[in-house]
Amino acid sequence: MAQLVVVGLIVSSVIALGAIGLTLIYGVLKFAHFAHGDLMTTGAYVAFMVLFGGGHIGPLSFGYGMIPAILAAVVIVAALSVAIDRVVYRPLRRRKAGLVILAMASLGMAMIVRSLVYIIWGPDQRFYVLGIQRAKQLPFGIMLKPDQMFIGCTALVVMALVYLLLYRTKLGKAMRATADNMELARVSGIDTEWVVSWTWAIGGGLAGLAGVLLAIQSHLMPEMGFLLLLPLFAAAILGGVGSPQGALVGAIIVGVSQEVSTQWIPPGYKPAIAFLLLFAILLVRPRGLFGVKS
Amino acid sequence: MESLLNPSYFASFLILVGIYGVFALGLNVHWGYTGIFNFGVAGFFAVGAYTTAILTKEPSTGQYVEYIGGFGLPFVVGLLGAGVACGILAFIIGIPTLSLREDYLAIASIGVAESLRRVFVNERWLANGTRGMIGIPQPLHGIVDPSDYKYVYLCIVAVVLIVIYIAIERGIRSPWGRVLRAIREDEMTAAASGKSVFAFKMQAFVLGAVIMGVGGAMYAHYVKAITPDSFAPFFGTFLIWVMLIVGGSGNSKGAVLGAFIVWGIWTGTDWIINHSPGGLETRIFYLRNLLIGLLIVVVLLIRPRGILGEEKRVSLFFGKEPPKEQLEKDSAAPT
Amino acid sequence: MTVLEADGIVTGYSEVDILHGVSIMVDKGEIVAVIGPNGAGKSTLMKAIFGLLKVKKGKLLLDGTDVTNEAPQHMVRRGVCYVPQSENVFPSLTIQENLEMGAFIRKDDYKRRLEEVYELFPALAERPHLRAGKLSGGQRQMLALARALMLDPHLLLLDEPTASLSPLMVTDILAKIRDINHTGVAILIVEQNAREALNLCHRGYVLVMGRNALEGTGESLLESEDVGRLYLGG
Numbered sequence: 001m002a003q004l005v006v007v008g009l010i011v012s013s014v015i016a017l018g019a020i021g022l023t024l025i026y027g028v029l030k031f032a033h034f035a036h037g038d039l040m041t042t043g044a045y046v047a048f049m050v051l052f053g054g055g056h057i058g059p060l061s062f063g064y065g066m067i068p069a070i071l072a073a074v075v076i077v078a079a080l081s082v083a084i085d086r087v088v089y090r091p092l093r094r095r096k097a098g099l100v101i102l103a104m105a106s107l108g109m110a111m112i113v114r115s116l117v118y119i120i121w122g123p124d125q126r127f128y129v130l131g132i133q134r135a136k137q138l139p140f141g142i143m144l145k146p147d148q149m150f151i152g153c154t155a156l157v158v159m160a161l162v163y164l165l166l167y168r169t170k171l172g173k174a175m176r177a178t179a180d181n182m183e184l185a186r187v188s189g190i191d192t193e194w195v196v197s198w199t200w201a202i203g204g205g206l207a208g209l210a211g212v213l214l215a216i217q218s219h220l221m222p223e224m225g226f227l228l229l230l231p232l233f234a235a236a237i238l239g240g241v242g243s244p245q246g247a248l249v250g251a252i253i254v255g256v257s258q259e260v261s262t263q264w265i266p267p268g269y270k271p272a273i274a275f276l277l278l279f280a281i282l283l284v285r286p287r288g289l290f291g292v293k294s
Numbered sequence: 295m296e297s298l299l300n301p302s303y304f305a306s307f308l309i310l311v312g313i314y315g316v317f318a319l320g321l322n323v324h325w326g327y328t329g330i331f332n333f334g335v336a337g338f339f340a341v342g343a344y345t346t347a348i349l350t351k352e353p354s355t356g357q358y359v360e361y362i363g364g365f366g367l368p369f370v371v372g373l374l375g376a377g378v379a380c381g382i383l384a385f386i387i388g389i390p391t392l393s394l395r396e397d398y399l400a401i402a403s404i405g406v407a408e409s410l411r412r413v414f415v416n417e418r419w420l421a422n423g424t425r426g427m428i429g430i431p432q433p434l435h436g437i438v439d440p441s442d443y444k445y446v447y448l449c450i451v452a453v454v455l456i457v458i459y460i461a462i463e464r465g466i467r468s469p470w471g472r473v474l475r476a477i478r479e480d481e482m483t484a485a486a487s488g489k490s491v492f493a494f495k496m497q498a499f500v501l502g503a504v505i506m507g508v509g510g511a512m513y514a515h516y517v518k519a520i521t522p523d524s525f526a527p528f529f530g531t532f533l534i535w536v537m538l539i540v541g542g543s544g545n546s547k548g549a550v551l552g553a554f555i556v557w558g559i560w561t562g563t564d565w566i567i568n569h570s571p572g573g574l575e576t577r578i579f580y581l582r583n584l585l586i587g588l589l590i591v592v593v594l595l596i597r598p599r600g601i602l603g604e605e606k607r608v609s610l611f612f613g614k615e616p617p618k619e620q621l622e623k624d625s626a627a628p629t
Numbered sequence: 630m631t632v633l634e635a636d637g638i639v640t641g642y643s644e645v646d647i648l649h650g651v652s653i654m655v656d657k658g659e660i661v662a663v664i665g666p667n668g669a670g671k672s673t674l675m676k677a678i679f680g681l682l683k684v685k686k687g688k689l690l691l692d693g694t695d696v697t698n699e700a701p702q703h704m705v706r707r708g709v710c711y712v713p714q715s716e717n718v719f720p721s722l723t724i725q726e727n728l729e730m731g732a733f734i735r736k737d738d739y740k741r742r743l744e745e746v747y748e749l750f751p752a753l754a755e756r757p758h759l760r761a762g763k764l765s766g767g768q769r770q771m772l773a774l775a776r777a778l779m780l781d782p783h784l785l786l787l788d789e790p791t792a793s794l795s796p797l798m799v800t801d802i803l804a805k806i807r808d809i810n811h812t813g814v815a816i817l818i819v820e821q822n823a824r825e826a827l828n829l830c831h832r833g834y835v836l837v838m839g840r841n842a843l844e845g846t847g848e849s850l851l852e853s854e855d856v857g858r859l860y861l862g863g
Contacts (some may be wrong), residue, residue, distance in 0.1 A: 032397040076483045088591055097598070098395050099333050107532065111587030118580035145651045173722065182718040187679075187713065188776065189705035189734040193858070230408060233401050261329065268416045275405030282398055283390055292762065294719065 001138050006258045010148045012255025013155030014217065015208035018163060018228065019235035019247035021203035027242025028199045029089075035110035036207055036232060037225030038117075039081060043073040043208025044215035044224065045117055050129060059127045059136070059146035073208040081204025082197050084109055090196075103185035110130070110226065117222045125218040151213045151266040158209065162244060171198055179242050229245075230271045231258065234278035241290025249289060253277065305358030305444045312451035313512050318541065319458055319532045326543035327466060328498040329478035330398045331492035334548045336530025337410045338380045338503050343520050345413065347427045348370040350515075353551050354553025361421045373454075373511045380507030384500045397552035407531065414522045426521025430514050437600030444447035451512060455550070458505055459542030462546055465501075474498050478544075528583065533560070536590045551602060557584065630657040632692060632784050632815045633678070633709075635730070636812035640677045640688035647673045648839045650687065653817075655784065660806070660816045661845070662830035666824040669836040671819040672714065675788050679711045680704050691784070703859030706734060710777035714788040720762030724753050727761050727772055728826045731779030742779055748807060774805060778814075785809065787818045791825060803829050827851045 018040055024031045055063030087107055097105075135143040166172035178185040178195045186192050211225060216256035218224075235254045239246025254277055258270040281288060317335065324330040350372040353364030367375075391402045414421055434446050444624045465471050476483070482581055492516050514520050524530075528560045533556065541552020593600070635657040641647040647670045650790050655661045662788070663671050676682045678689060680701045689697045691707055719727050728746060732739035748770055762774060770790060777785060791799045791807065801862035803825055820826035827833050827847045835843040835856060845857060850856050 009657075032401065037326065046310075076538065088595065091595060097594075099323075100400075101594055101598055103331070103397060103400060105591055107535075108587045108590035108594065111528075112584055113530065115580040115587060117583035119577050119584065122577050173726050173730060177719045177726075178720055180683060180721050181716055185730070186714065187681075187705075187711050188730055189702060189703055189780065190730060193700065204660065213562070230401075230405055232406075237398070266416050268412050272405075272409040272412050273741065275402075275409050278405060279390070279402060282394060282402065286394070286398070 001260070001263065003142050004263060005256055006142050006144060007148075008256030008259030009252065010152050010217065010255075011259060012252045013152050014210050014214050015231050015255050016251035017155055017158060017213070017234050017280060018232045020159065020244045021206035021210075021243060021253045022133065022232050023198055023239070023242055023247040024175065024179075024234040025203045028175055028182075028196060028237060029093075031099060032088075032106070032233070033104040033203075034103060034229065035084075035113060037151040037201075037229035038110045038113040039077050039204055039207035039225065040211030040214060040228065041117055041225035042080065042113055043077045043211030044220050045068070045211075046076050047073040047129065047212045048121075048126060048220055054129075060150055061131070061133045061145075061147050066128070070212050071208065072200045073212045074205040075208075077208030077211075078205035081200040081207075085196065085200045090193075091260040103182070114222055114226060121220075121222070123140050123222060128215060129221075146215050149203070151217055154209075154213060157270075158206070159244075159248060162206070164243060165202070171195070176198055176240070191215055212258055227271070230278075231255070233273040234274040238281045239289055240288025243288070244294075246288055246290035302342070302441075302444065305448050307443060307557070307561050309448050309451050309516060310561075311514065311554050312448070312455045313509055313538060314534060314557055315455050315550040316458055316509035316512065317506055318537045318553045319462055319510040319546060320456075320502040320509060321534055321538050322543060322546060322549040323498055323502035323505065325461060326538065326549070327471070327478060328474045328495055328502075329396075330392070330495060330499055330502075331400040332403050332499075332502070333400040333447045333531055334405075335506060335534050336525045336527055336626070337403070337407030338383065338506035339513070339530040340414060340525040341383055342376035342380050342405075342526070343514035344421050344427070344510075345376040345507065346511035346514050347430050347520060349375045349420065350431050351427065351429065352552035354470035358423055359425070360419050361427055362419065369431070369515060373508055376507040376511035377504040380503040380505070380510070381500045384503030384541075386495065388496050388499045392499060393492060404527075406551055407527070411522050411525060424521060424523075426519060427523070428519040430518045430520070432518065433516050447516060448593075454508065454512060458508070459550070460614070462505075466546075470494075470497075475544075481561030485592060515529065533586065536586055539590060539598070539600055540593050545602045548600050548602035552600065555601075556586070556589070559589065631655070631690070632657050632659075633672070633817065635687065635692040636690070637680060637687035638674065638677055638683050638684055638689070640673060640684050642673075642682070646685070646839065648677065651794045651836060651839065651841055652687075653834050653844075654843075655815050655817050657815055658810070659812060659817065659832060660810050660830040662826040662833040663817070663819045663836060664752070664821075664826055664833060665836035665842070666793045667817065667821070669837075670839040671836055672788055673710070673839075674836070675786050675817070675819050679709065679786055681711075705780065708782045709782055709784045709786065710782040711786040712777045712788060712854065713740055714790075715827060718761040718764070718769050718776065721760065723780070724764075724772055725757040727776050728753075728779055731776035736760065736779065739779065740780060747777050747779050749812075750805070767794055770794060770798070770802055771805065774809070776803075785816045787816060789819055789821055791820065791822045794830055798842075799825060812823050823856070824851070827856075 018036060022033060050072040051069040052066050053063050053065035057064060063242060082271060088109060089102060092102055092105060123265045130137070133145045135145045135149055138144055174185070174190050174195050177190060178192050182249055214224060231254050235250035236247050239248065239250030254274050257277060258273045261270065261273045317339070321332065321335060325334045348361060349365050349367045350369060351364050352366050354361050387406055391399055394402060415424055417423070432443065432447065433450060435443060438446055477491055477494055526626030537552035537556040538549055540556055541550070543546025560582060563585060631654055634862065635651065635653050637650045637652055638645055638648050639650055651670065651674055655662065663674060665671055673682065676688065677684050680699050684698050690696060691709065696704065696707065719730060722730065728743060732742065733853045752768065753772060753775055761769065764772060774790070785819070787806070790802055794802060799822065806816060806818070807829060818826060818830065827850050830847045832846050834841060835850065843850065845851065845853070
């Protein structure tokens with residue numbers, strides 16, 4: 001059982017990175033970004049493309065070539081997200097398009113991105129590194145691979161950075177202000193389009209990183225991000241849309257519940273668990289755990 | 295493209311246009327007329343298809359093929375049963391979800407569809423799991439040569455489509471229909487005029503679901519074999535949304551037109567696969583998905599109302615909005 | 630010295646015009662009040678001045694420069710700050726963070742200005758790390774005013790600052806507005822609370838149905854029979 005919880009926490013850290021980006025976008029732009037999962041997929045494949053050389057960094061499965069690969073994934077997906085916003089979402093925003101139209105547009109973008117991945121790399125599973133890594137024995141009988149520890153630590157560090165950004169920098173405060181009230185932000189002189197662009201860059205970058213970590217954890221597949229979409233939304237909504245702390249807590253709840261549930265029900269139902277949690281919170285407390293009543 | 299001129303191929307094409315047209319009409323009742331952002335169409339698709347399979351097939355023959363039911367009932371019963379099953383499903387889902395705000399409803403509907411799909415995959419006893427159900431009987435099979443059967447089925451599809459179309463058009467022009475459209479335009483004002491918005495939404499949700507169930511059943515009888523993969527989100531939900539938006543939501547003609555155009559694009563690009571260099575078929579296949587994705591994004595940017603746009607208001611006499619008094623009368627009318 | 634001159638403003642929210650040619654003026658260091666019945670277009674005028682609404686006809690001059698239809702972010706950079714009637718603070722930010730956001734476009738170190746503003750609003754200085762969402766209506770209004778002052782504006786636009794406040798808070802807010810004016814800021818205030826607004830202002834305008842109806846000094850309007858009958862009754 002403890003093993004399942006720990007594995008769940010590792011899964012949660014990947015979900016958290018994705019959910020935090022998703023909730024930031026939701027908070028500032030007020031729209032459900034259905035292409036977020038596919039941005040994660042893009043990140044994973046960009047890293048795949050850039051990754052070179054073998055070797056190992058210590059006990060990890062990959063070599064130093066992974067560092068530029070991760071950086072490339074983060075930067076390229078961030079840039080791509082900003083570009084997509086400029087070309088697709090911003091014109092719709094200008095036109096004051098409704099929630100549904102924006103959501104449909106993001107579904108269309110999701111389809112485009114996923115199709116490109118299929119076309120360029122094909123539908124087969126890919127791996128960053130071939131071969132199986134041996135798990136290390138930890139206290140309490142927990143077995144964890146060094147890669148998994150790497151994922152957990154990376155996620156923690158990045159989340160700390162995001163916290164610092166949101167609470168200690170001018171950009172972060174402007175993002176929170178814009179999420180509270182975009183009109184008031186504009187009226188106060190805040191350049192909201194600048195805030196929006198950075199929100200996409202940060203949300204996209206986080207998604208790209210999450211994708212790479214996910215691929216390190218398992219493998220690459222064109223559907224990988226899309227399959228995570230339901231858990232991502234469940235985590236974000238559970239925690240309270242717009243709240244990064246909420247997204248983290250939501251991710252932990254979703255991730256751990258999914259893994260622990262395999263004790264009793266087939267693993268094929270994992271996303272259904274995420275959905276049940278989502279459903280429960282929508283019925284009981286729609287604003288989420290950390291959400292603010294509007 | 296030459297094969298499209300082949301009458302047999304064209305008939306197959308039209309059958310699927312008809313089936314998708316039924317789905318688009320059902321989705322139009324949800325979104326176009328009532329503003330319910332249902333992104334779980336694939337769920338109703340699957341339930342409709344599986345229900346008719348369970349009702350119309352002969353009982354399971356052996357230990358390698360498991361499923362419940364198998365009552366060997368006629369096609370019409372299968373069709374109606376599919377509709378009823380989806381209607382009940384919609385009612386159950388609708389109770390907790392219809393009062394959610396749009397985007398949450400969408401996410402919830404995705405969740406429902408995905409969960410249903412996993413139930414069908416994991417519960418072998420229900421509908422044979424991933425192996426699916428094969429040998430679904432086809433109505434009026436014996437009356438023509440098997441190679442000509444599709445023309446018979448095309449007639450059946452056409453009849454069902456027309457019946458549904460007329461029923462919807464009648465419904466939407468009735469007082470009941472006017473209330474639905476008022477709800478779509480401005481839920482708060484509509485609520486102020488009296489009758490329960492929730493009740494109307496539920497009725498529309500159930501009606502649309504019944505239609506989708508019928509569509510799913512017709513699909514099952516046409517392809518004769520279904521597995522959980524037949525109802526993947528792309529074909530079962532996304533494509534239908536694209537059809538509705540391209541053709542024009544809020545508009546029955548638009549729904550059917552959209553089905554024709556989008557399925558036409560999909561079928562018309564078939565040649566890409568047939569003419570692609572060997573080994574690349576699976577990748578090139580997704581070029582068509584890419585095209586559909588581009589199509590929806592471009593349409594949303596350039597002409598979000600679709601080709602036929604939204605229908606003009608039901609009665610020109612009332613101008614843009616039915617006045618409050620008419621709305622009150624409509625809500626009070628027996629449904 | 631005229632800070633703001635609005636000449637023949639015609640504007641509205643869509644095709645329907647709310648203002649049919651309204652003209653007002655604000656001089657340096659003045660408090661000017663715009664009063665009138667509901668629907669007269671008072672808030673609409675303010676939004677048009679600040680660039681939140683498109684001016685279809687007419688001119689706006691700020692210190693002699695034509696600023697008609699300048700976007701809000703440009704008006705802010707020109708030294709005009711606007712306080713909306715409601716939802717005028719960022720609830721999930723602290724008091725201090727709200728003020729920091731007010732100073733967003735300042736390129737210099739805003740710390741000194743922050744101290745000056747805290748001096749004007751000692752109640753806010755007491756608990757600068759309190760989340761704005763937890764403040765009472767009156768405290769929020771104070772914060773909204775303070776936020777607008779962070780940029781050292783020379784014209785302040787206040788949209789119904791006393792709306793939905795208790796009588797005690799109304800007095801406090803009006804006193805604060807007077808204090809702010811004494812530091813040299815010209816203030817244009819739109820108010821439903823006609824008597825209080827006229828008491829406070831140097832000059833006032835009465836708008837009816839989107840047009841100028843009356844104007845004069847605060848006292849003269851208070852004493853005027855027409856105004857008294859129509860607007861000061863309650």
